[in-house]
Amino acid sequence: MTFTTLASLLVVWAAALASPGPDLVQIIRVGSRSRAAGIWCALGIMLGNTLWVTASLLGMSALVTTYPQILAALQLAGGAYLLWMGFGAVRSGLAARRPGTRAPSAVPPAPDLSPARALRLGVTTNLANPKALLFFGAVFAQFVRPDMGVGWAVAVGVLLVATGVAWFTGFALAVRAMAARIARNSVLIDIVTGLVFIALGVFMVISAAG
Secondary structure, three states, X not given: OOHHHHHHHHHHHHHHHHOOOHHHHHXXXXXXXXXXXXXXXXXXXXXXXXXXXXXXXXXXXXXHHHOHHHHHHHHHHHHHHHHHHHHHHHHHHHHHOOOOOOOOOOXXXXXXXXXXXXXXXXXXXXXXXXXXXHHHHHHHHHOOOOOOOHHHHHHHHHHHHHHHHHHHHHHHHHHHHOHHHHHOOHHHHHHHHHHHHHHHHHHHHHHHHO
């Protein structure tokens, strides 16, 4: 790998991080209600990304390219999980519209999230994220070569993880700074989050079955 290739990878990675998707939506939902939970959720998302980076550097991207059915299986599992989270978020939002009632939700309400649960929510959201599946299953493979050496592999992993942590934790803090405005629309955020997850889940399941 050359420095030019590394710079290109970082540009593509930055674009992937900043583009809207389940990770950012989840941080908005959690971080608008609790700064600590938002940061732990962001760290969980990056822990998920770290697993993707490590697996890709160890050969997952090449394996997915050789055996596309692996990507289909990952899409099916991720789509099913997004559907589960989506329906839970919609139920939570609809329940909050009815005073005195609270329906059980697949995604725990943000104020009740402990650091461990927020971290776990971030990890599972990221592992089910179709953006992560496509990026590490296809795009990342264009930059990673088996012969690039251990030094380059470590450098790539460290840079991707460091920039990701900076971006997601910074985003969580920015969300919290606007918490009052966002909190006024928390019910709507729950419902919209759920609908986004459901739409993505349906898309992933259909893509995996196609």
